[in-house]
Amino acid sequence: MKVAAKQAFVRARRELADNSRLRLGAWIIVGLLVLFGLLVQADRLTAVHDDYIAGTVKLERAKATLARTDWAQLLGAERETHRELAERFWQADTEGLAQAQLEAALSRIIQDLGFRNVRIRSGLSESAANLPSVWRVQTQLNGEYREGGERRLIHAIATHPKKLVVDQLELRRSNSRVTLVLSAYFIGLDGSRERDSE
Numbered sequence: 001m002k003v004a005a006k007q008a009f010v011r012a013r014r015e016l017a018d019n020s021r022l023r024l025g026a027w028i029i030v031g032l033l034v035l036f037g038l039l040v041q042a043d044r045l046t047a048v049h050d051d052y053i054a055g056t057v058k059l060e061r062a063k064a065t066l067a068r069t070d071w072a073q074l075l076g077a078e079r080e081t082h083r084e085l086a087e088r089f090w091q092a093d094t095e096g097l098a099q100a101q102l103e104a105a106l107s108r109i110i111q112d113l114g115f116r117n118v119r120i121r122s123g124l125s126e127s128a129a130n131l132p133s134v135w136r137v138q139t140q141l142n143g144e145y146r147e148g149g150e151r152r153l154i155h156a157i158a159t160h161p162k163k164l165v166v167d168q169l170e171l172r173r174s175n176s177r178v179t180l181v182l183s184a185y186f187i188g189l190d191g192s193r194e195r196d197s198e
């Protein structure tokens with residue numbers, strides 16, 4: 001085996017010495033392999049450098065955070081923001097109570113707007129995406145309105161002290177009918193307990 005390998009090496013060396021084209025091709029191949037190796041190494045170095053820079057930036061942010069002395073003010077501002085948001089959300093203990101509150105609020109909104117043949121019914125109730133402690137509860141209103149009643153309805157919804165979201169509003173002017181799908185977001189709702197009791 002060693003003799004055959006040695007003979008092949010001697011033959012290749014002789015051919016490289018005799019043939020200038022073969023020698024040039026071999027040098028080109030060696031050059032390409034070296035260039036490829038340099039490119040791979042450069043990519044590795046760039047990745048290591050980027051990781052180092054990202055780590056340095058995180059370290060500087062951590063140092064700046066540790067150097068802060070206004071934690072009491074930040075905590076107070078966070079509590080105030082939480083209080084303002086909590087005031088805008090609706091609150092209920094159960095899904096049924098949440099639906100009843102939303103239906104009652106919608107009934108109060110349209111009470112003085114001159115709507116006729118009104119039908120309000122509960123709709124979808126589901127946990128809000130990525131917010132496990134927040135529930136979205138829907139209700140639907142169907143009824144007939146007098147001219148201008150639809151604008152007053154939208155104004156009353158927009159100025160309601162609790163957050164209301166209009167999911168769908170359909171006005172049919174031919175017979176003065178309105179279909180409204182409304183959502184409210186509730187906190188304090190324990191949907192798992194409600195479903196277990198069913």
